[in-house]
Amino acid sequence: MSSPQKVEVKKQHCENHQKCMEMIQAVLDGSASPEEMEHFKSHIDECLPCIEGYELEKSIKEGLRNKIERKCCPQKTIDLLKVKIGISLVTVGFLVVEIKLFKLFFLP
Numbered sequence: 001m002s003s004p005q006k007v008e009v010k011k012q013h014c015e016n017h018q019k020c021m022e023m024i025q026a027v028l029d030g031s032a033s034p035e036e037m038e039h040f041k042s043h044i045d046e047c048l049p050c051i052e053g054y055e056l057e058k059s060i061k062e063g064l065r066n067k068i069e070r071k072c073c074p075q076k077t078i079d080l081l082k083v084k085i086g087i088s089l090v091t092v093g094f095l096v097v098e099i100k101l102f103k104l105f106f107l108p
C-alpha cells in the first residue's frame with residue numbers, strides 16, 4: 001500500500017460526496033466502525049464539502065438533541081416519580097391487606 005501524501009489544499013469538490021455523507025451520518029450516530037472512523041478522520045481533513053457537511057449535520061443533531069432534552073426531561077422525571085409513588089402506594093396497599101388477612105386468620 002502506498003502511503004498517501006498529505007494534501008495541503010483542501011478539495012473543493014468531493015467526487016464521492018453521497019458516500020461521504022453516509023459515513024458522516026454513521027460517525028455522528030456513533031454507529032461507525034473503527035475503520036470508518038479512521039477513514040473519516042483522514043478524509044475530512046482534505047475534503048471541504050465534507051467538512052461543511054459534517055459541521056452542518058453536527059449542529060443540526062446537537063440542536064435537535066438540546067431541544068428534545070429541554071422538552072422531555074422534566075416530564076420524564078415527573079412520570080418516573082408518578083410511577084415510583086404508584087408502586088409504593090400499591091406496596092403499602094398490599095401490606096395493609098396482608099396485615100388484615102393475617103389478623104383475620106391468626107388472631108383470635
Ligand SMILES: [Zn+2]
Nearest residue numbers: 014020047050
Ligand atoms: Zn468527501
